[in-house]
Amino acid sequence: MAQSRHETPASILIIDDHPLLRRGVAQLLELEDDLELVGDTGEPAEGVRLAGELDPDMILLDLNMPGMDGIQTLKALREADFAGRIVMFTVSDHEEDLVAALRGGADGYLLKDMEPEEMVRQLRQAALGRMVVSESLTALLAEALRNQRTAPATPDIHSLTQREREILRELAAGLSNKLIARKLDITEGTVKVHVKHLLKKLNLRSRVEAAVWAVQEGIDR
Amino acid sequence: MAQSRHETPASILIIDDHPLLRRGVAQLLELEDDLELVGDTGEPAEGVRLAGELDPDMILLDLNMPGMDGIQTLKALREADFAGRIVMFTVSDHEEDLVAALRGGADGYLLKDMEPEEMVRQLRQAALGRMVVSESLTALLAEALRNQRTAPATPDIHSLTQREREILRELAAGLSNKLIARKLDITEGTVKVHVKHLLKKLNLRSRVEAAVWAVQEGIDR
DNA sequence: CGCCAATAACCCCTAAAGAGGTACCTCGCA
DNA sequence: TGCGAGGTACCTCTTTAGGGGTTATTGGCG
Incomplete structure (x- = not known):
């Protein structure tokens, strides 16, 4: 199976x-002469240390x-300025994990139940700089993309006008548009326009989503 | 103006x-011989101490x-087991304050801009054990009552079934019923039934409200 | 002076939410 | 064995939410 590479x-x-x-x-x-295991550990902290020490081309990182x-x-790892490839390696096929991993800077997301040959193929691709995701997750990936906001992950309260903040506060308190209108004495x-x-x-x-965001940002009260 | 009382x-x-x-x-x-000021302070903490020391029949408490x-x-005060009457005394005509005060165990809520005679009348009523609220706030009071939940202020996550908690988690993540259905593979x-x-x-x-509650309770994630 | 942002109001229209009900199936428990 | 709780599905009906647009007023600001 070992395909020889020049470098x-x-x-x-x-x-x-x-x-x-x-x-x-x-x-x-070991069977592949273009992929070489230079270190392994079961300790995340130790892993970060090793990453700095060995500076590998790629890290296979367990999610759980x-x-x-x-x-x-x-x-x-990223904060420690590790610049190599990081491929998540997990049993989790949850969209949240996938999204969190990719957002967190992972270059791949492979499931542990994949076939060894497939695994090697994917790792080789990853080593070449391609982003790899287990095939069985493509649907999830598409879903995640569709659900994704296209813009800033951190919207800013300051982009809102005074009135909009006021509306948001009431909205987050659980009031319907009608009740907000009654309370603020507008129609x-x-x-609806402000909410929009x-x-x-x-x-x-x-x-x-607005209510949840407001609560988490402490906009209420 | 002083009306003599027997006791x-x-x-x-x-x-x-x-x-x-x-x-x-x-x-x-001073003009009333059935109402006697036995202490005063501008310090909340000092007030709590004085309450224990003097054990007055009634406390006039500034809200702001x-x-x-x-x-x-x-x-x-209530935690220090003060059992007398507590009448809030404030300039705030906000429903939230009124509700918070009454929920917090206040026996009255009077506005500072009231007429002295009215003030005395209300205090006398309060001393007799009646709950007093400034007349101009009756509309607010009604509104607050109407907006109020009739039952436990602290709903319990444990009253929900497993499935309902699951639905709640997704709903708090901002998903519509349709998306939740798709995700959990039900219709x-x-x-809708579960949400209901x-x-x-x-x-x-x-x-x-459910989403906000879930977030505040940390049900999400 | 005109222009723009903010606020408010109204139009139309579709989708989503929520209340009420019935029905069926499965499990566990008395 | 029956009964209730939980889960699923479907029904109808009303209200709420949200997108699109236009219009008007007010207050700065160049």
Whole structure:
């Protein structure tokens, strides 16, 4: 199976709390002369340290680990200025995890139940700089993309006018447009206009999202 | 104006950070032999202490004070097992304040701009154990009552079924019923049923309230 | 002076939400 | 064995929400 490449093999570090799985990957990679396992650990913190020390071309990172989880580790690696490829390696087929990983700067997201040959193929692609995602997740990926806001992940309260903030506060208190109108002594239609504008500015898709955002930002009260 | 009563006068403590206003009340009460000012302070904390020391029949409590505000002071007094009457004394005609005060265990809510005679009349009523609220606030009071949930102020997550919690989580993430249905692989109608049930159990009136509640309770994630 | 942002109001129209009801199936428990 | 709770699905009907547009007024601001 080993396809020879001209250059030096891609160095790989694996961070995964399952020893057996680490060994499995090690054996798999031994068969490939263009992929070389240079380190492995079950400790996220140790993994971050090793990343700095070994500076591998690629890190295979488990998403589900005790203590610091994969996403945190991912962030820690990026904050430690690790510039190589980071491929998440997990059993989770949840959209949230996928999205969190990619948003967190992962270059790939592979499921652990994939076939070894497929695994090698994907790792090779990743080493070449391509973003890889398990095929069975393409639907999820599409879904995530569709659900995604196109703009700033951090909308800004300051982009709202005084009135819009006022409307948002009431909205987050659970009031309907009609009740907001009554309270602020304007018509329901006007409230709707403000809500519409505020949703557009914050790039949210419903009053529920607006309410949740407002609460989390502490806009209420 | 002083109307003689048979028994001992009602002892009153005033907690208000405006010295002038305290003096004004003092003078007013001096004219009445059934109402007796036994202490006054501009410091909320000092007020709580005095309440324990003097054990007055009634406390006139300013709602807007620097540091510990009126509502906090109110709670502190009740927690210190002050069992007498507590009448809030304020310039605020906001429904939120009124509601917070009454919910917090206040026995009255009087506006500072009222006429002295009216003031005395109301205090006398309060001393007799009646709940008093400035007349100009009756409309607000009615509104607050109407907006009020009839049941537990603290709905319980545990009253929900597993499925309902699941639905709530998604709804708090901002998903529409249709999207929740798609995600959980059930029909939109079924999602609606769950939402309906969960709203009833939590005694909430809209998905927005449910979402806000869920977020505040940390149900999400 | 004209222009723009903010506010308010109204139009039309579709989609989403919520209340009420019935029905069916499965499980566990008395 | 029956009964209730939970889950699913479907029905009807009303209200609410949200997108699109136009219009008008007010207050700065160049």
